[in-house]
Structures are given as C-alpha cells and as structure tokens.
Amino acid sequence: MAITGQCLCGDLKYEIANEPAMTGVCHCKNCQRQAGSAFSTLAGVPKEDFTFTAGEPTLYADSDTNSGNTVERYFCGRCGSPIYSAIPGQPDTYFLKTGTMDDTSSFQPMFNVWCDTKQNWVKLDEGVPAMAKQS
Numbered sequence: 001m002a003i004t005g006q007c008l009c010g011d012l013k014y015e016i017a018n019e020p021a022m023t024g025v026c027h028c029k030n031c032q033r034q035a036g037s038a039f040s041t042l043a044g045v046p047k048e049d050f051t052f053t054a055g056e057p058t059l060y061a062d063s064d065t066n067s068g069n070t071v072e073r074y075f076c077g078r079c080g081s082p083i084y085s086a087i088p089g090q091p092d093t094y095f096l097k098t099g100t101m102d103d104t105s106s107f108q109p110m111f112n113v114w115c116d117t118k119q120n121w122v123k124l125d126e127g128v129p130a131m132a133k134q135s
C-alpha cells in the first residue's frame, strides 16, 4: 500500500510506493535547527519509490555539517515543513522526515545517529543501537 504525506500547508503532497526498509533518528545539531525540535525522524526511501503528487520543494544546500558533506534539505517554500534530505554518499536514497507522513503509526526507529549532540532530556530506547556520530 502506498504511503502518503504532505507538508503543513498542503502545497506539497507525496506518495511512496513501498514501506521504507530503513528508519532512524538523527540527533545532529543541524537537524535540530531545521526541525526546530530535538531530532529528525527519518526513513530511507529509494528515489524511484518517491513521487510528489502536488507541488515542488525548495532546496537548501546545507554545507556546514558535522560530517563535512553537503546535505540537500528539501522543504516547503510556503510553510517551511522539511520533507526530505539527500546526502552525496547515498545518491539513490531520500531521507524522508517521517513526521510529514499521513499515518505515522508504523514508524519504529532502527538506530540513532549523532548522539554526541543529543539533547540531554532525550532518553534513548536501550534496544535501539545508538551511534555517537554517523555509523
């Protein structure tokens, strides 16, 4: 069954053909700033599975990152909701911000990354692998 989602204002709507195989939480400072929150919840989606059914995202090329890679952050130019990020090391994958999915009930993170910059109040699930940096 296709997964659907949208930004806050609804200008951007998307569809994903298959259930994402990889899910995680990123605690890097840049994700905190972009989300205006404690972390990003992410799902790795093959590019060919992802389609915008409405609208075109705006790109922010984020080059001031811990990894040194330029992260392409795509968001709604009207309401600001982040939709997905793309990194040069994995050109065939979009890292979807899973809070934008219509139904988040199946989301279950498989790992935590950049825990070095995790906010102090956040308690990690002991059953979920946590990496200080990327992997």
Ligand SMILES: [Zn+2]
Binding pocket: 007, 008, 009, 010, 011, 012, 076, 077, 078, 079, 080, 081
């Ligand atoms: Zn929007």
Ligand SMILES: [Zn+2]
Binding pocket: 026, 027, 028, 029, 030, 031, 032, 040, 114
């Ligand atoms: Zn991050």
